[in-house]
Amino acid sequence: MSNTVLTIANLHAELRAGRKTGPGILRNVSLTVHQGEMHGLVGESGAGKSMIARAILGILPRSILISDGSIDCLGRQMVGLADSDRRKILGRDISLIPQDPLTALNPARRIGAQMTDVMRLHLGWSRARAHDAALALLNEVHIRDAEAVLRRYPHELSGGMRQRVLIATAFACEPKLIIADEPTTALDVTVQKQILRLLREMQNRHGTAILLVTHDLGVVAKMCRSLSVIHSGMIVEQGEVSDIVTRPEHAFTRALFAATPRYDRPADALSPVPGEVVRELEEKAATFDRARAGLS
Amino acid sequence: MSVTPADMLIEARDLKMDFPDHAAKSLFGAPPRTPVLKGINLSIRVGESVGIVGESGSGKTTLGRCLLRLHEPTAGQLLFSGSDYTHIDRSALQSLRPQMQMIFQDPHSSLNPRRRIGAIVAQPLLASGIETDRRQAKTRAIEALQRTGLGEEFADRYPHELSGGQRQRVGIARAIVCEPKFILADEIVSGLDVSTQAQILTLLRDLQREMGLSLAFISHDLSVVRVLCDRAVVMLQGEIVEEGRCEEVFDAPRSNYTRQLIDAVPLPDLDDDWLIREPEIQKEETGMDVKGKTVLVTGANRGIGRAYVEELISRGAAKIYAGVREVGSMGDAGDSVQEIKIDVTSPADVKAAEAACGDVHILINNSGVNTNDHLIAARDAGDARTEMETNYFGTLEMCRAFAPVLEKNNPGAIINMLSIAGRAPIPLMGSLSASKAALYSLTQSIRAELAPKGIQVVGVLPGAVDTRMTENFPGDKAAPTDIVKAVLDGLASGEADVYPDGMSAGIAAGLAADRPATLAELAGYV
Amino acid sequence: MGAFLLRRAVEAALTLIGVAIVVFVLVRVVPGDPIAMMISPGASEADIQALRALYGLDKSILAQFFIWAGHAVTGDFGTSISLRQNVVSLILSRLPATLELAAAATALAVALGVVFAVLGIMWSRRFPEKIIDGFNGVVLAIPDFIWALAFILLFGVLFPLAPISGRIDPRIEFEFVTNFYFVEALLRGEIAVLADLFAHGWMPALALGLPLAAIITRVLKGSLDQAMVEDYVTMARVKGFGRLRIVVGEALQNAAIPALTITGVQFTFLVGGTVLIEKIFSYPGIGNLAIDAVINRDLPLIQGLIVTFAVIFIFVNLSVDMMYALLNPRLRHG
Missing domain, CATH: 1.10.3720.10 (MetI-like)
Structure with a gap:
């Protein structure tokens, strides 16, 4: 389809283990993100959602190898792409909103420099033009006193402001796809809502597709149109948010909803994920690995 | 449910905690202190679980640490089963410690990586002297581990061999091994997955009920608090803004901040409006008691001004600046009264007053002139000008000068003495009516301007108190003391406009019911 | 910034005083007589004593220190015994x-x-x-x-x-x-x-x-x-x-x-x-x-x-x- 921005098809990745194939990290993952859409990738830690993000960006750890499948982004095959070609796309057509706004900014460089460098690199703009663009971006993310903020260092800003700066930088070169990796996990809940609101606003204005990686079902339910649930490196359930939130099909998805505490429900409404559900998925993963080891 | 002293396990009374701010320290002298807890009142009953909810900077972690006496409070009291442990020394604390335990947030760093699990869990028993036999301690440690769902084999493992959820269970085992009465859990599920979190919460709830523990659970996550706790306490910037049973707090919150917190949590349901929706802000009840406050009264030497001074003294005001036109006219009014020369029409006086009275909480603009004269029929406009200059501009300048002072000494209040004639003009007192009407409008305007800065603005509209005019007006003539009492009561209950006597209240009612008729009636009193 | 420099200046002064004391004592405690290095073998006792007095080496260590320190704060570090030149100008020329x-x-x-x-x-x-x-x-x-x-x-x-x-x-x-x-x-x-x-x-x-x-x-x-x-x-x-x-x-x-x-x-x-x-x-x-x-x-x-x-x-x-x-x-x- 011509309006898909990202198509991951049958992606397999394993831990390197000498000659043999190590334990699987991503097992036959497929997912699609359409133009202008926000797609939620939900899973627990270690389920593989961060690995998918890294695989798309090409920054997987050295110990992990993509053994099969394809990642097609805007018509380009990202798996096995040469470094010099990849560097032309990163920051320009695809960008990242990171999880921790404190560590993602270089403490020794001013905010302005960290916003304008990517524009000057990919768009070839002069210092003055990039500076003006940075000012406009800061206004878009509702930062007052933009001129002063550009001159500041990261430690002089609050967590919420830092995240706004990072969001602004992600949109700087008008990318087609943004990967938002747990963008609000490190923030207070009231700040989280403001940032999510901002993200939606920016998305609507720029028409960018966003892959929202999170462990929070609530965030996905409120923000995304479609979602993928991942566990043990496998996509467990996938589809429209409106369907899955109201009628989750897979036992694991149902269990996740039941295990999420709610402030509007009494204490006994919480039930932990049943052991059998997790075991079943782990069995499935083990079988998968054995089959692949048999193949190679 | 009435609370007997035997029920109360932990009580914090007016707890305050400051920390020195070394970054702001000047070369000499002690560093300035930042208040983190500003007067907390909290009680935790036996067997009760209380959730302490707040965002970063709310002081919730500091509160938890104070409850465990990890910090010594700057002020206030801490009681454990009725006995005061606020300032007890280290050896006395040692005997208290086994009864109050803590579970930490980070399961990675709170377990010593070089020791085995069994030793980690047994340590509190040995350190407090409850158990001196190592083998006995280990047996008890294994029992504690089993209660948290970890088998005996875990005792010989090292922390790095366990998952995050398992490590958190070890933390819980370590906390319960001494059979404490109270456990403080500080954000213990914040870094965990939903599935692990659910297990730990269920475990903690079951243990708490089995062992009859009191639990203080610190969290930024409202939903987790609802699941685990009986009561919830909401903190904002070092103060408790709301507390109550969880159902009350979350289903029918009273405080605007709680509403904001609740609104910000995304629940896993479909809701298209959630992103754009704002929480309902309800008008907060304001109101100020004069006790302990510093007040400036202009025109304080006679009449209503004098009555203010006396009433303020009797209501326990800390300090009263009596603004007078002539120095010495106050006489001896008492120790808490300080005379200060203010002619409100003199900019120099106003400026000097602003500089001298930097500690004022409440400004009472009482000085004014009444020249009972028509506007058109008067001989010249000189009196009208004086009236406007004193009543309107004088009050305006005082408000402008003192607004920053009141803002700094937040919360603050301004009380403007108007007149019912400001709302219902009386031609015989034309220029008074006009100047007071202008002042009434001024009062409304600055109320809107100053509300966000925590400054309450009260307009007082008495009827005629001036003896010269009382013959012509029906109704009760109010005594200055009654007026003043009504005003201060109105201030305490947060009223905006105060009609302090029968006549003005009657006229106000008439204006509300049938304005033209009332105005006509008043105009007839010539 | 000013406070920082002031504090460092005070620390520097204290360090220098400490260094001066330590060196002063050490050098006098160590064996070896400077006068012996300077004079010709056949010099008389009187000459030796005169030379010693000239360089102030006949006084107690404490007295020597205060004399030296007193001159040092005015920038006079004395005269080199072996080279017979003013110490300060000697050092400054080579520094x-x-x-x-x-x-x-x-x-x-x-x-x-x-x-x-x-x-x-x-x-x-x-x-x-x-x-x-x-x-x-x-x-x-x-x-x-x-x-x-x-x-x-x-x-x-x-x-x-x-x-x-x-x-x-x-x-x-x-x-x-x-x-x-x-x-x-x-x-x-x-x-x-x-x-x-x-x-x-x-x-x-x-x-x-x-x-x-x-x-x-x-x-x-x-x-x-x-x-x-x-x-x-x-x-x-x-x-x-x-x-x-x-x-x-x-x-x-x-x-x-x-x-x-x-x-x-x-x-x-x-x-x-x-x-x-x-x-x-x-x-x-x-x-x-x-x-x-x-x-x-x-x-x-x-x-x-x-x-x-x-x-x-x-x-x-x-x-x-x-x-x-x-x-x-x-x-x-x-």
Whole structure:
């Protein structure tokens, strides 16, 4: 389809283990993100959602190898792409909103420099033009006193402001796809809502597709149109948010909803994920690995 | 449910905690202190679980640490089963410690990586002297581990061999091994997955009920608090803004901040409006008691001004600046009264007053002139000008000068003495009516301007108190003391406009019911 | 800022006083009589006593100290016993040579250290990195005077390439105004003089600087390694920047701080090293002077020199602290 921005098809990745194939990290993952859409990738830690993000960006750890499948982004095959070609796309057509706004900014460089460098690199703009663009971006993310903020260092800003700066930088070169990796996990809940609101606003204005990686079902339910649930490196359930939130099909998805505490429900409404559900998925993963080891 | 002293396990009374701010320290002298807890009142009953909810900077972690006496409070009291442990020394604390335990947030760093699990869990028993036999301690440690769902084999493992959820269970085992009465859990599920979190919460709830523990659970996550706790306490910037049973707090919150917190949590349901929706802000009840406050009264030497001074003294005001036109006219009014020369029409006086009275909480603009004269029929406009200059501009300048002072000494209040004639003009007192009407409008305007800065603005509209005019007006003539009492009561209950006597209240009612008729009636009193 | 400098000034004064006391006592406690070094063998007892009184050596140590300190705070450090010149002017005349040498050695060390650390990171986990590490290890193990002797042997004796002693060819006819020969020649555009100074100076500078270069490489590479796994480096990769730009533009400034700490400490060893290196190359600086002073038990000169060295160290420490503030924006705002 011509309006898909990202198509991951049958992606397999394993831990390197000498000659043999190590334990699987991503097992036959497929997912699609359409133009202008926000797609939620939900899973627990270690389920593989961060690995998918890294695989798309090409920054997987050295110990992990993509053994099969394809990642097609805007018509380009990202798996096995040469470094010099990849560097032309990163920051320009695809960008990242990171999880921790404190560590993602270089403490020794001013905010302005960290916003304008990517524009000057990919768009070839002069210092003055990039500076003006940075000012406009800061206004878009509702930062007052933009001129002063550009001159500041990261430690002089609050967590919420830092995240706004990072969001602004992600949109700087008008990318087609943004990967938002747990963008609000490190923030207070009231700040989280403001940032999510901002993200939606920016998305609507720029028409960018966003892959929202999170462990929070609530965030996905409120923000995304479609979602993928991942566990043990496998996509467990996938589809429209409106369907899955109201009628989750897979036992694991149902269990996740039941295990999420709610402030509007009494204490006994919480039930932990049943052991059998997790075991079943782990069995499935083990079988998968054995089959692949048999193949190679 | 009435609370007997035997029920109360932990009580914090007016707890305050400051920390020195070394970054702001000047070369000499002690560093300035930042208040983190500003007067907390909290009680935790036996067997009760209380959730302490707040965002970063709310002081919730500091509160938890104070409850465990990890910090010594700057002020206030801490009681454990009725006995005061606020300032007890280290050896006395040692005997208290086994009864109050803590579970930490980070399961990675709170377990010593070089020791085995069994030793980690047994340590509190040995350190407090409850158990001196190592083998006995280990047996008890294994029992504690089993209660948290970890088998005996875990005792010989090292922390790095366990998952995050398992490590958190070890933390819980370590906390319960001494059979404490109270456990403080500080954000213990914040870094965990939903599935692990659910297990730990269920475990903690079951243990708490089995062992009859009191639990203080610190969290930024409202939903987790609802699941685990009986009561919830909401903190904002070092103060408790709301507390109550969880159902009350979350289903029918009273405080605007709680509403904001609740609104910000995304629940896993479909809701298209959630992103754009704002929480309902309800008008907060304001109101100020004069006790302990510093007040400036202009025109304080006679009449209503004098009555203010006396009433303020009797209501326990800390300090009263009596603004007078002539120095010495106050006489001896008492120790808490300080005379200060203010002619409100003199900019120099106003400026000097602003500089001298930097500690004022409440400004009472009482000085004014009444020249009972028509506007058109008067001989010249000189009196009208004086009236406007004193009543309107004088009050305006005082408000402008003192607004920053009141803002700094937040919360603050301004009380403007108007007149019912400001709302219902009386031609015989034309220029008074006009100047007071202008002042009434001024009062409304600055109320809107100053509300966000925590400054309450009260307009007082008495009827005629001036003896010269009382013959012509029906109704009760109010005594200055009654007026003043009504005003201060109105201030305490947060009223905006105060009609302090029968006549003005009657006229106000008439204006509300049938304005033209009332105005006509008043105009007839010539 | 003012408070910071005031505090440092007070600390500096206290340090100097401490140094002065320690040296004063040590030098008098150690065996060896300065007077004995100066006089001819057949001198009479009266002459010896007179000389002793002249130099104040007949009084108690405490009295001697206060007399010396009293003069020292007015800038009078007395007269050198062995060279019979005013100590202060003697030191001041030789100090520029040492300062230039130390500065050259440091500049060399920093340049080499940074270049090799960056190269090591660029070739991280590839074969060339192992070569750099190996080479670095060898250089680290060799002390400065061994380098000095090796250079003399290689480039002075075996393959005569450059002069091996002195600071400048004595046949050069050039009137220097200051004793900062290099700086002055540079400012006055005297190429020939510069070339000669360089020919004389490159070996001592290299001998002094190589050990420090090796340390800088080792430490900087370590802290660069740590910086390269930080989140902001990942962000830079994700923005599309290439490796060199990331190492130099993002990581270096953050990695410099731990390296700076070690460098500051090691620099003191470099300054100490000038003593031996100057002797080996007959370089006319204060290091050379110091050795002779000690051999001759020239107490006033020794004291003056020690105080000079102490001042240099204090100044270097202060500069390192100020560099921290420059490199770490968090420190600038208190």
